[in-house]
Amino acid sequence: MSNIELNLLNYMVLLLQLYQRFQIIKYIISKVHIINKEQPQILDRPIPNEPASIMNGSLSYSLLGYVMYNLDFKTGKYIFMSPSVNLLTGYSKNEINEIGFKSIVKKVYSNKIDRYRVNGDTNYNVEEFYGKYLIETKSGNKKWIEDNSFAYLDKNGDHLNAIGILRDTSSLNTFIDKLNEEKNNLDKIFDLSDTMLIQIDKDLNIIMINKKGCRIFGGDKREIIGKNLYEFIPKHFQSNFKRYIEELINGEEALTRSTVGKLKTFDNKIKVIEWHNTLLRDENGELISIIASGQEITERRKEEKIRKIISEILDEANSGKHLYEVFKFIHKSISKLMKAENFYIAYHNREQNLLTFPYCVDKYDDDTPPQKLGKGLTEYVLRTGKSVLVDKKKDNELIQKGETDLVGEQSEIWLGVPLKIQDKVIGVLVVQDYDDASTYTETEQQILDVVAYPISRAIERKIVDTEREELIIQLKELNASKDQLFSLISHDLRNPFNSLLGFSDIIISEFDSLTKEEIKEYNNVINNSAKNLYGMTNNLLHYSRFQLGKYEYKPKAMDIEVSFRIVLETQKDNIKKKDIILIKEIDQNVLVFADEILMNIALSNIVENAIKYTNEGGIVKIFVEKIGTDESGKNSVKIIIVDEGVGIPEENLVKIESKEMFSTAGTMREFGIGLGLFLSRDFITVNKGKLQIKSEEGKGTTVTIDLPGA
Template sequence: MSIALTALAILRQFMFVRENTRGRAKLTELQERIEGICSASADGIAVADFDGNLLEVNDAFIKLMGYELEELTSGFKALDLFSSHDREATLEVNKRVMTEQAAVDYEKEYVRKDGTVFTAHVTAFPVRSRQGAPAAIAAIVRDITGRKRSETMLREAEERWLLALRVNRDGVWDWDLRNKTFFFSPRWREMFGYSESEELHFTMATLENLFHPDDRHLARETRIALMDVESPYIDVEFRHKCKDDSYRWIRCRAESVINKATGRLERVIGLHTDISDKKQRELESEALGQILRGVTETANLDELLSLVHVAIGSVVHARNYFVALHDEDTDLFTMQFFVDEHDERPDSANLEGTRSDYVYRTGRALLLDEKKTAELEAEGKFRLVGAQPKYWLGVPLKTPNKIIGVLVVQSYDIEHSYSDDNLQFLNNVAGPIALSIERKRAESRTLLLNAALDAAANGILITDGSGSIEWSNRAFTTLTGYTADEVKGKNSQILESGKHDDEFYADMWRTITAGNPWMGELTNRRKSGELYEEEMTITPVFDEASGTNHFISIKSDITERKLAEEQLRIFNHKLQLSNRELQDFAFVASHDLQEPLRKVQTFADRLSTKYSGALDETGLDYLERMRNAAGRMQTLIQDLLSFSRVTTQAQPFMPVNVEEITKGVLSDLEVKIEETGATVEMRGLPVIDADPSQIRQLVQNLVGNALKFRRDGVAPIVKISAEPRENGNGGAYEITVEDNGIGFDEKYLDKIFTVFQRLHGRAEYEGSGIGLAVCRKIVERHNGTITAISAPGSGAKFKFTLPTHQSNAELN
């Protein structure tokens, strides 16, 4: 602009001189000087009249346009030098110059004589006469083609740079420590959540806060590396803090400029590459690998969950972490693994209705901050327990079949927040963790089962589908003499004794290959060659996963039992013979004794009738004693006959209405009931399979005793009732005969059901002491039980239980 202004002043002076040079020789020297200046100017100068005719041009203008002087100053129109599309705009500029009477700067394209085009910077201004009137329009023209080309190249380079910054997925940053300025590319700002308009300023101290707390040691190492004069370059991966306090994994490559004279760091330029997805995949893959390897590398579930804690902690903040497993039987949680900075391990019941319970019940992962936690608690979704974290993340542990529990991480500080990526990661690993837990549980159960089987008292043998032995326990070794290693891989036929024919084993094989268990007794041979008796159960087991059959044999040595059974059979046979002989003896003896007894009673009656007058008082006393003794003897013989008839005259079982039987008994005892003023009640007496005559005798004996053993001055009350009972074989009834009589001490309970056992003298109560023994014998014959509940002076309850149905062999 200074050149243009200088030229403008010269032109004005030039026009003034030209107007006054005619006839004025003294101005010639000044005119020559001005013309010399214009001629020497590097910028083209031209003057045109108002019609656009060129009046004056300098050498630079002539050279610029490529015309001769005569061509330009012989009626040449200035507009012909412009590109056609610039002519209208040039006329408008000229109008402005004349109207405003001021200089105007603009850029236009000129066309040379040879047709080439160039861009020029033009300063147009009015030229006035001495009187100040507009005389012409002057223009100073400077060729700026080179400058425009440089500007274009620079603009294009800038556009390419900006485009590269936009397209490149790396964030570029430039820190000028000398001028304390920062540059961050749009991508860098996008990566960390900053807008284009935000001013960002950092220092060495605040830059360290951009590193994740667990990575801040890298910040110090990075600063040291950038100060290395020989190799001021870094390439490091760390978690970079975003504007919203979340973190992204980045790879930082940077190089510093160090003033070697002063050793001061002057500038650092770097690239940040977002490797969050890549790093997340790497960490997740490594964590998942650790978890899967943990199934085989850990000894128990606690070790597995500890390893899972470490694996998860490599991806997300897991300083506060727990795994709660659900117990389907109790519907409670077991806190299987728990670490926390503030809380103690909670008990199982304390998780009911909590966030963990909510995740388990809904089957959905849950990511919470303090605000979301408050909202859901207010809605009644869950209740809060313990210290409250700022961030909480829980996922359900799902197998293909069910949800087994929840896994939870939580953070008590704002620097360790959780993101949707963290939730997705835990969701991804929750399934493998659940399967690993189930597998480890299954292993524990298998170990426990193996230990239990190995410690079992019975010999256990597991074979494949062909009978080849795969496993045996210690009891098998004790039973057979073979160790587990000796029989493994061998066929179970090594135990055969030769005592059973082929059909015996064929039947066994047909049964188990059809999928049915086989149970039986057989004779086998020990390793020593000794034979032994064995009770064995073989159960076929089909493994759906491998599609193979296995057989599990459970063996018991019954050699001693078989010997004992044989001895018992012989003893029972002898006992039955003895009992039969005893019963026969009792029956015969009772019949044979009755004949001489009747003669004694007959002659005693005759003595009393015919000779009582011949006897003194002593003789009559003796006669009465003889008659009483004979009566007691007859009662005893009759009771012995009743006792023996329970077995010798037993009838087949048939449906018996106990209520009808009881009514018949009460009819027979009607006189006794009236004499004693007794009250008898009946309730719910059933129909059962029984011997009707024996049931009648049973009820009569018990009711008769209730009437006999009454308290003085107290009318007997007898209650007969029945209640159903479960016996695992079609049911039973417990029948109770209750009275309000004298009762007895229960220490004599066993004694009262024994033959000839009495608790009272004959002078107090009549009877032989056989009645309750007959009752017990009848009940036992009916496969039942009888007992009594009593106390002296408090009455007695006699309870007998009889099956509702008897076996077919005993029914009529």
């Protein structure tokens, strides 16, 4: 408890003590020396001229400022007035009778009359009178006096005789005015306080509250004072509250006792209050009231909760868990702050211009596939980069303006906030309620705006970690490919070089002894080896440029029949050498949309492999045809290359699927480094095509290529 709060609490206790003393004094003054209604026979007693036994006989009327009188209503004259009338008014009894008492009364503050019978006497009634006047004395001074009297009335109700007491109350009024002024000043101080101050009696009835307290309760003083504090305690907290009050009242005495509890306001909101309580007891130790100061800490608690959740989310992002598990944890964390039964995170895949949903929990649809960007509310947040709270009315307004389209089931309330990384919107976090429009308000919107940044950071960190892991895998695969490539190069390049070096050495060293036919044969071997080396070198260059990302992809409409004509022209020597039977069924004017250089390399490698692994006199077939339109309305082209060669063993098919490079010699010991099929698959994929291989060892291989038409 702060020093300021403690000082305020002590000041409040002082005020209440003064206030209670003030009430007691007023009560005593209102009752003292009023003649008992049950003893009207005092009218029959003589009025004493000597000091009377007032207040246990210790003081005289004059010393107390009292004036006893007896008034005859028939004559309007005072039969008797005690001598102290001169001290009170400056006039004697005779002077009062001469000028009339009413002439010195300048203001009547109040008067009250009660009538009742005296001892059952039917002929007389008694009238009790109380008045308060401002009089002007003979010397011109102003005084406040009280008039307490009672009189007999005859059976017609006419006044007969009155006996009363006049009393000077000027000094008391001054004291009371000062006390009231002090009380009002203290009330103003309390009302200016930013801390709730409240007083409750022993039965927990509220008897005082300041303006701050009224604001926290959500009502005014007239509504709050008189109500029981128990009415403002939430049901689930009432047992704890009751136990705390019992411990506070019956426990060990302390200057203040503090606690934190919940309060239900007039508009049924739940607020968290930090209380500091002090007990007021009488001289016998009996409880008079409880004085309490209270500070609303709802927002502070909420901020602490949000900070804790943000910290937990960031810690979770640093864990080694999968991204989906992090999203699941974020969902659970948001559920601690608000209702989140329908919750999803949408991610904008900019490369494919798709909206993906890596995490989605929904009443109607948990499984949301990737979709092209449209005009839903999610895309609206992506476009504007601002959070938005949308009820049905606003949803319909956005639809009418053409800003959005209705996608899926319409919610009663929809709340979406952008997820940003370096001012770039990467996605949207959404909560929605299909049944209750009051579930989300600007408060929930502000909360999500606050937590969106750390969630974005968490997602960014996890994406970076995922990309790093994928990059590590790619690097490992590249290293493995590089090792395989170097192994293949070191092994397979030796064969053509050995042929080149061996036969060239023979020609050089034995040229004079060789026949023309032998020289021609050796030259053919050298030529074939050079061609193989050239083809291998070309594949290596294409592979390196492609891997380094230095190739500029330029797709265009190309005639596939022309491409096959170029490819078959480069392979005519191999076809002739192996006596291959080539069957072509290629539709005329078949256009594909692809990069011509990449497609020619891919087709050349596939046709070369078909020839290489086909026995002498074998058959190679090439089919090209247009097929039906796809979803976008464009034609597609199917290319099928079939050979009746040796086929591919099962273990090598597995290697192809796993992109593992390997090489095998052809049916006539043709060389290769295993890059051809590897490059063909990648180049066809780049051209948005698909490649499938079916093979059976000993029976041949079928390669099917699907490409987008132009």
